Amino acid sequence: MGATRAGRGAGSGVGRRRARSEGDLAAAVAVRPVRRGDLDRIIAIDATVTGLEKRSYWRSIYQRYAATAEAGRQFLVADSGGRVVGFVIGEVRDWEFGSPPCGWVFAINVQPEARLGGVGTRLLDAICAAFRRAGVRKVRTMLSRDNTLILSFFRSQGMMAGPFIPLEMDIDH
Numbered sequence: 244m245g246a247t248r249a250g251r252g253a254g255s256g257v258g259r260r261r262a263r264s265e266g267d268l269a270a271a272v273a274v275r276p277v278r279r280g281d282l283d284r285i286i287a288i289d290a291t292v293t294g295l296e297k298r299s300y301w302r303s304i305y306q307r308y309a310a311t312a313e314a315g316r317q318f319l320v321a322d323s324g325g326r327v328v329g330f331v332i333g334e335v336r337d338w339e340f341g342s343p344p345c346g347w348v349f350a351i352n353v354q355p356e357a358r359l360g361g362v363g364t365r366l367l368d369a370i371c372a373a374f375r376r377a378g379v380r381k382v383r384t385m386l387s388r389d390n391t392l393i394l395s396f397f398r399s400q401g402m403m404a405g406p407f408i409p410l411e412m413d414i415d416h
């Protein structure tokens with residue numbers, strides 16, 4: 244995905260309905276940097292999606308991505324009238340895997356009741372804008388093959404298969 248998002252609007256999901264009229268929720272949401280007081284909500288949203296409450300993990304992510312004001316690191320939340328309904332995390336990485344500096348999105352989550360209202364799109368727009376300000380023109384992410392929801396979302400935003408492939412092996416022998 245580059246500075247323009249050619250795929251926006253393409254591939255609308257079939258067989259599902261928007262929870263409310265398009266744009267209502269997204270328009271009511273402010274995207275802003277995370278604050279320490281948001282952590283309980285973030286832990287709860289993540290636990291809803293993953294089934295695990297990872298308090299120490301989220302505290303360390305906060306320290307790494309929010310508490311230190313390092314350029315290129317982003318931890319943003321979608322705030323709907325004082326209630327956090329989603330978040331996105333990422334950073335600019337230089338020359339990893341031999342690639343010129345680019346933005347990586349590590350996590351994006353919208354609480355189930357707030358989905359299909361454009362909040363995920365607002366969050367991705369905001370982190371892409373921050374990456375552009377940091378000087379990069381490319382954003383990448385990684386996702387689980389069987390997570391068709393997140394794949395549909397990223398495809399709708401214009402993201403496509405990139406030039407890298409993930410490899411892995413067991414190292415317990």
Ligand SMILES: CC(C)(COP(=O)(O)OP(=O)(O)OC[C@H]1O[C@@H](n2cnc3c(N)ncnc32)[C@H](O)[C@@H]1OP(=O)(O)O)[C@@H](O)C(=O)NCCC(=O)NCCS
Nearest residue numbers: 255256350351352353358359360361362363364395396399
């Ligand atoms: C993916 C996610 C962030 C999308 O958030 P959202 O606020 O619902 O997204 P938007 O309303 O901005 O949707 C944008 C587009 O994504 C696609 N999309 C979103 N939800 C979809 C669904 N359930 N089915 C098919 N396409 C979908 C659509 O193309 C949609 O545009 P359209 O409604 O105009 O067709 C949200 O569903 C979520 O948090 N899912 C769980 C994420 C997850 O598994 N995270 C762990 C790994 S990081």
